[in-house]
Amino acid sequence: MIEQEQIDDIHLLLDALPPHICDAVQEPSGNDQLLEVVMDLGREPTARFRGREIQLSPIAVSEEEISYVTGRIGAFGDDNRAGIERTLHRISAIRNRKGKVIGLTCRVGRAVFGTIAIIRDIVETGKSILLLGKPGVGKTTLLREMARVLADDLGKRVIVVDTSNEIAGDGDIPHPGIGRSRRMQVSTPLSQHAVMIEAVENHMPEVIVIDEIGTELEALAARTIAERGVQLIGTAHGNTLDNLMQNPTLSDLIGGIQTVTLSDEEARRRGTQKSVLERKAPPTFEVVVEIQDWHHVIVHPDVARTVDNLLLGRKVEVQVRQRDDRSQVTVTMQELAEEEALDEMRDVLGLGEELTSYRVPGAAGLQPLRIYPFGVSRPKLEQAIRDMRLPVTLVRDIDEADLLLTLKNYYRRKPPALRDAESHGKPVYVLKNNTMAQMQSCLAGIYELDGARAAVGTAASTAPSPNGTPMMEALQEAEDAITSALDRGHAVDLAPQNSYVRRLQHRLAERYNLSSRSRGKEPNRHVRIFPAGTPRRPDVGAGSDER
8 A cells, every 4th residue: 555644633623623513523433534624604514524525413503613613723814714723724714794704614634745756756856846736636735745855855945935824834833744844924815926035035945835826926926936046836726737828817837828920921931820829938837747636647747848839739748647556656658639739729728710711691681780990901801791791881980880890909908099989889899810710700790690600611501590599509419418428428429619619518518527528620620528437638637628
């Protein structure tokens, strides 16, 4: 068996609970599997163990019982979290509108020694490492163990920036789980980024450990630390590298993503569209570790190369590390297909594909419109109108227009023409980019045309759908496939859809805790829904336009 030692001081948490709740939570075989105790005013108290939840008492929680607990723990901070001195337990409060505590989540904190073995060789390289994973998967536990090993075994000067006292415990004396690491407490979550910089400037650390990087200021502080040559070990909100690439606040941690417009000549030379995706800067973290559980992680050993290859549509290799019951770690290399990688990342960032033109057989009964294009390619828009056979006239005087059509970058700057149009009540429609596909989709939306023609890019039938709109049909097809996957236990392929509809289908599958992937090439790219128990993405983690 894997040799792991746990320190949880669970008796100190149970002693803070009302006696009848403390007695009810005691398990004959021990409380090693206890995760948290929940007490909400007017409801029965419950305890959550790994894989199950039990009711502790038929008697609803009273105000006196909540006061009993709050009087035996530390003070709550601005983040509504408190602890018990020199333990890792975390008590989080729910307050009413007047600020009174009406609910408590008493979470067990454990220091688990030995979890770092699966990535210890990476930690010893001195590279900055970012940990990702679902809530409760063990990111903070692993972070704490990494701090201890770096300080005790490798003899490095380690500073832990502890915002909620979750890494090193409550009180002024740090928990032994962080070893000889030094801990800097943060008075309020809003000042976490300032304490990160203070740690570098005042205490000359070789390593800084930080939990839950979640704001733009914290991401900027992390970049400042990394650029000063300090090894950074941290966690961030997100399950996979894909999540960070689509998160505008945190994407800087892996270099940031930007859209670059190429000249016609350069686009022809590269054989790409004019709008391409590129990495902005060197990544703050050189390695990203996606935690599936303590015995299974997915490692991106070279984040810069991974991001570049994803954006260029090249093959992406990752390490899949697994640890067996004999403490043996196996490392295998797996990859995504070249075409699939770029398709997925474009879907994640909402760029979609440059779809072929589609036609509307006749415009009888449609209301004529006068559109003023502001910053939009007039020749492309005229071509889109001709292809769709719409009764649209492009005007050169904004006062003559029924609506304005512009691009996102113009709309953000709000030039006088757009401000005047909005002040006079004229509708303004915003395109993401200057492509035929964007223009056709926008025009189809204005006229409420059959979405299937816009989605697939072919000459669709004009017969009305008996079951509603094509988008509703696509979602209903996904619902039926989910039912089939749950009942029969086999994968189901859906009909081809555009990137937007595919993302909705992936999110629908996620609601039922099923995995899904996009398959094939445009215009035949489609979603496959897998039965329960299938790994979400056995080759690289969770999906991209897949959810």
